[in-house]
Amino acid sequence: MRRAALLCAASALAASCGWGSAAEGGGEAAPGAPTGVTAEAGTATSVHVMWNTVAGAEAYEVYRGRTKVREVSGTERMVDVPRLRPSTAYVFTVRARDEDGRTGPPSREVRATTPAAAAEDRTPPAPPSGVRGRAAGSRAVQLSWSAAPDGTGVVSYDIEQGGTKIHSVGGNQTAAVVTGLRPGQDYAFTVRARDAAGNVSPAGRAVRITTPGADDGRATAPTGLRAGTHRADGAYHIDLTWVPPVTDGVITEYQVQLDGSQATALVFGGDAPRDRAEHTFYAGREAGVTHRVRVRAKLPDGTWGGWSAERTVTTGE
Known part of the structure; x- marks a missing residue:
């Protein structure tokens, strides 16, 4: 996307390239560029992309290079991009679109490399052990766990809250910070391990955390x-x-x-x-x-x- 931005730097070219951040067809500004974008290989053929919410976004467009590969509603902040090749490096960006169809500028580029394809493997990793956590202020928690054993190696860890996947980190990480929480609330988090073949472990022991502070609602x-x-x-x-x-x-x-x-x-x-x-x-x-x-x-x-x-x-x- 950086090369596209340079090629479209002149205002006359920006309109034709479609990457401008000004309002498209209206007096109001288009949504801003998504921040906090990350990409982690989920399996040998998929990558998990995450980002922060953009005010006024009705939908998000996820690009691999300059090709739009996924589109999700404004309620989502993550997506799995499937049908990739093993042992391949990819570049991703995310754009926000508002309810009037105005599309904002692309996010910064993030890179992820899929691991090598494993031999036929239907055995899931063992569940992560030693899951623990603590509040990191009134609106975030920090989680950590011990690496999960797997015959072919863990590619990523999924963090779930109430049975719903809310975050993902690479298989070489054993910690994560979950944000966007509320003060004075009780939360339960679990962690699952995922290998290159896409096998997912059972959830590890749930860790329960109460964020400090008070919230009168x-x-x-x-x-x-x-x-x-x-x-x-x-x-x-x-x-x-x-x-x-x-x-x-x-x-x-x-x-x-x-x-x-x-x-x-x-x-x-x-x-x-x-x-x-x-x-x-x-x-x-x-x-x-x-x-x-x-x-x-x-x-x-x-x-x-x-x-x-x-x-x-x-x-x-």
Whole structure:
């Protein structure tokens, strides 16, 4: 990408090369370049690429050289690039794209070399042992473990939180720092080893860490909650709208509480709203019934944020 940037240095060429960071087709600026980009071989034929969240990103494009090889939603911060060749060096960059289609400049180049292909191997590595960790401030933890034995050698380690892969490091590393956490929260992390053939070990012993500090939930609570009702098919329904909390990532899952008990859970998926969310649910057939409602979001770190302010709504009004 550096050579591409040099070739496109003149403004006339920048437009034709498509690498400019100015807004494309609009007055607003395009997203910035992703930072913190890393690449580690996952197997003899794949590389794991990670990056930090870019504000306003609707999607991320991952490039191998100048070829776009993967595209993921703005809720993702990592991807596995498959179908590579063993014993080969690769260069990767990442670009962010906003909801209006404006694409930002490429990240810095990162390099990874896939290991040699192993002979037929269906035996996974042993699970990492001696997993331990400590809080590194109120929003990060530092994990370490002992190297996992494997007949052909460990290529990478996957760090999981609540059964979800959230980080990966090379097989020559036995430590990692996980960021983007919340103060005063309980977390459980496990580590798995992966060999060149793609075999993955069982998870090592879970390590549980509580980040220091306090979080009253206000910074992670949805705001601007509004509640109303409408009647349809002989029944009343409660209509909610709210503003998602500002977090390092996109909120895709919420819980709605009705009169102190969970009424429903909703998952928006890849089209999660960023500016204002809305949801409607069944509230019964009787008019004049007053209900209390509030909403909370599941945050990118896997914990639940604070509850929104509570609202009252009466069916039929």
